Amino acid sequence: MVNDATRALMLVDHVGVDLWRAFRAFEEAMFSALVEAGYADVTLADSDVLAFVGPDGTRSVELAKNRRISKQAAQEQVKRLVARGYLDLAPDPMDRRAKRVTLTKKGEALMRDLVAIKRGLHDSVGTEFGEAGFAELRVNLERVRRALDNRRGGEMPGDRDEEDQ
Amino acid sequence: MVNDATRALMLVDHVGVDLWRAFRAFEEAMFSALVEAGYADVTLADSDVLAFVGPDGTRSVELAKNRRISKQAAQEQVKRLVARGYLDLAPDPMDRRAKRVTLTKKGEALMRDLVAIKRGLHDSVGTEFGEAGFAELRVNLERVRRALDNRRGGEMPGDRDEEDQ
DNA sequence: CACAATCGTCAGAGTACTTGACTACTTATA
DNA sequence: TATAAGTAGTCAAGTACTCTGACGATTGTG
Numbered sequence: 117m118v119n120d121a122t123r124a125l126m127l128v129d130h131v132g133v134d135l136w137r138a139f140r141a142f143e144e145a146m147f148s149a150l151v152e153a154g155y156a157d158v159t160l161a162d163s164d165v166l167a168f169v170g171p172d173g174t175r176s177v178e179l180a181k182n183r184r185i186s187k188q189a190a191q192e193q194v195k196r197l198v199a200r201g202y203l204d205l206a207p208d209p210m211d212r213r214a215k216r217v218t219l220t221k222k223g224e225a226l227m228r229d230l231v232a233i234k235r236g237l238h239d240s241v242g243t244e245f246g247e248a249g250f251a252e253l254r255v256n257l258e259r260v261r262r263a264l265d266n267r268r269g270g271e272m273p274g275d276r277d278e279e280d281q
Numbered sequence: 282m283v284n285d286a287t288r289a290l291m292l293v294d295h296v297g298v299d300l301w302r303a304f305r306a307f308e309e310a311m312f313s314a315l316v317e318a319g320y321a322d323v324t325l326a327d328s329d330v331l332a333f334v335g336p337d338g339t340r341s342v343e344l345a346k347n348r349r350i351s352k353q354a355a356q357e358q359v360k361r362l363v364a365r366g367y368l369d370l371a372p373d374p375m376d377r378r379a380k381r382v383t384l385t386k387k388g389e390a391l392m393r394d395l396v397a398i399k400r401g402l403h404d405s406v407g408t409e410f411g412e413a414g415f416a417e418l419r420v421n422l423e424r425v426r427r428a429l430d431n432r433r434g435g436e437m438p439g440d441r442d443e444e445d446q
Numbered sequence: 447c448a449c450a451a452t453c454g455t456c457a458g459a460g461t462a463c464t465t466g467a468c469t470a471c472t473t474a475t476a
Numbered sequence: 477t478a479t480a481a482g483t484a485g486t487c488a489a490g491t492a493c494t495c496t497g498a499c500g501a502t503t504g505t506g
Contacts, residue, residue: 130403132311134422135304141429142297161462177484184305189463191485196461213471213484237429238295244428245421250296253421256410257299260418263409264306264402267314326493342453354494356454361492378453378502452503457496464491472483 131260142237149233155226157200165193166202166219166227167234173216175208202226296425307402314398320391322365328395330358331367331388338381340373367391 143160150158158166168174168182180190194217197203202223208214219227242250308325315323333339333347345355359382362368367388373379384392407415 130399131406131419131422132304132307132399132402134419135300135307138422138425138429139297139300139304141426142300145429145432146297159461175484185462186464187485188465188487192462208484211472211484213469215485234295234297237297237432240432241296241425241428244424249421253425254296254299256414256418256421257296257303259409260303260406261306263406264303264310267310267402267405324492340453350493351495352454353456353496357493373453376453376503380454448506450503450505453501454499455501456499459495459497461494462492464489466488466490468485468487470484470486472481474481475479476477 135260145237146230146233149236150230153229153233155229158202158226161193162197162202163230165190165197166223166230169203169217169219169223169227173206173208173218175214176217177214179217197223300425310402310405311398314401315395318394318398320394323367323391323395326358327362327367328391330355330362331384331392331395334368334382334384334388338371338373338383340379340381342379344382362388 146163147160150163164183165179168179176190176194177187179194180187183190194203194205198205201220204218204220204223205215206218208216241253245253312325315321329348330344333344341355341359342352344359345352348355359368359370363370363382366385369383369385369388370380371383373381406418409415410418
C-alpha cells in the first residue's frame with residue numbers, strides 16, 4: 117500500500133520541475149504568439165526545426181544534432197515541413213552526399229515572425245532581470261546543464277558524435 | 282564536419298534554448314539513472330501516471346482527468362503499465378462499469394526509486410551552486426516563468442473548464 | 447421504466463520519436 | 477593512390493502518446 121510517507125514523496129518539488137515550468141512557459145508563450153500571427157498549423161516541434169535553419173540552408177543532420185534527436189526523426193520533420201511549403205530540399209553543391217534544407221518564401225515569412233517572437237520573449241526575460249542579472253542567469257543555466265551532464269556522459273540517441281557549441 | 286559557415290548558421294542564442302538545454306539535461310540524467318536502477322522500460326508519461334495512483338486504487342477516467350488527457354490515452358498508458366507489471370487492474374466492486382488500477386509491489390518499488398533519483402539530481406545541482414546560490418537559481422526560474430506567463434493576456438491561471446475531451 | 451450520463455473499450459488516425467540496415471559519397475591514412 | 481573509416485541521407489519497422497468517433501454495458505435519475 118501507499119502510505120502517507122510514500123505519498124508525500126510523490127510530491128513534485130525539485131529543480132527538474134522548476135526547469136520544466138520555465139521552459140514550458142517559454143514554449144507556450146512562443147506557440148500562442150505563433151497562433152496569433154496566423155500560423156495555426158505550425159507545431160512546437162516544427163518551430164524548433166525551423167529555428168535551426170540558417171539563411172544559406174542547413175543539413176538535416178545539423179538539425180538533428182542541435183535538437184539532440186536522431187537524424188531520421190529530423191528528416192521526418194523536414195519532410196512534413198517541405199510538404200506544407202515551409203521548407204525546400206536541394207542538393208548541397210559542396211558535398212554530393214548532402215542536401216541543404218532552405219526556407220521557402222512562406223518559410224522565410226514564418227521565420228521572420230518567429231525570430232521576432234523569440235527575440236521578444238528573450239527581451240522580456242532580459243528586462244525582468246536587467247543586463248547583469250540576465251547574463252548571470254544564462255551562465256547559471258549552462259552550469260546546471262553541465263552539472264547534470266557530467267553525472268553520466270552525455271549520451272545521444274542515434275548517431276554518436278562530438279558535441280559542438 | 283562543422284565548418285565556420287555552418288557554425289554561424291547554427292547560431293541560435295536565446296534564453297529559450299538555455300532553458301531547453303538545462304531541462305533536457307535533467308530529463309536525460311533521470312532516464313539514465315532509471316535505466317541504471319533497472320527500469321529501462323519506464324517513460325516520463327509512465328511516471329506521471331503512477332504518481333496519480335492512490336492507495337485504494339484509481340479509475341482510469343480519474344487518471345485522465347488529473348493529467349488532462351483523453352480517457353482513451355489514459356487507458357492506453359494503464360494498459361502498458363499493467364502489461365509491464367507496475368499496475369494492477371481489477372473490477373470495481375461498487376460499480377460494475379468501472380475498474381480500479383492499483384500499484385503492484387513492483388510499481389511501489391519504482392515510485393520509491395524514482396523519488397530517490399529525482400532527489401539525487403536535485404541535490405547534484407544544489408551542490409554545484411551551494412545553498413544560497415541554489416535557492417536563488419530556483420527563485421530566478423520561477424521569475425522567468427512568471428515573466429513569460431505575464432506576457433500573455435492572463436488566460437492561464439485558474440481557468441475552470443469543466444469539459445474535458 | 448425510460449433515458450441520459452458514465453465507464454471502459456475498439457478502431458482509426460496522426461505526431462514524434464526510436465534502431466537497424468543500407469547506399470552514396472568524402473576524408474584520412476598507410 | 478587505394479582503401480578504410482567516417483558522414484549524409486534514406487527506407488523500413490517499431491514504440492510511445494495522443495486524438496476523435498463510435499459503441500456496449502451499466503448506473504443513476506426523473
